[in-house]
Amino acid sequence: EAQVTQNPRYLITVTGKKLTVTCSQNMNHEYMSWYRQDPGLGLRQIYYSMNVEVTDKGDVPEGYKVSRKEKRNFPLILESPSPNQTSLYFCASSLSDGGPNTEAFFGQGTRLTVV
């Protein structure tokens, strides 16, 4: 089954404790991205990756890191989480960006609470 898998689904952590949210897709997609969703603000892109070893900042990259060592995985790293990073996070993948095959597949989300 084609899918994007995020882990964990729920996470409560303390300020400053490094954490990683994993994202994996089994569709051989080149393009992957991370979004955060906050009430009243919609989805905002954090980082994206056009392919292996190619990543770039989205609209709200501060406080986040990513890596793309393998095509299928795109982890999101919070080196020193702060309460303003409490949010619902989504990973998405698609075949390409800007062309006709740009249907994005989303993971189920990770609800992160930083206290």
Place this chain on the structure above:
Amino acid sequence: SQQGEEDPQALSIQEGENATMNCSYKTSINNLQWYRQNSGRGLVHLILIRSNEREKHSGRLRVTLDTSKKSSSLLITASRAADTASYFCATDQAGTALIFGKGTTLSVSS
């Protein structure tokens, strides 16, 4: 950069009625997509319309695109309670990303 803006922010209708949501965007696009999100879940792709298309249908969904006005509309006909969800438009910016609007929350009561 918020590319798409949906209107209205919230919409409440009765089962069987039609629901219309609008999306406006700012810059030229290659295509525009609509997604659906059930409460707190991941987004699900509904339909994609290319910049050279004016209208597209998929089941009870009808999407229009007016590139001269930089706007799109999503019509859901004969709404059902199961259509209750948030709906987002997303536009592509070549070489960057899918940019989402803030969404329209649709509530369909039986």
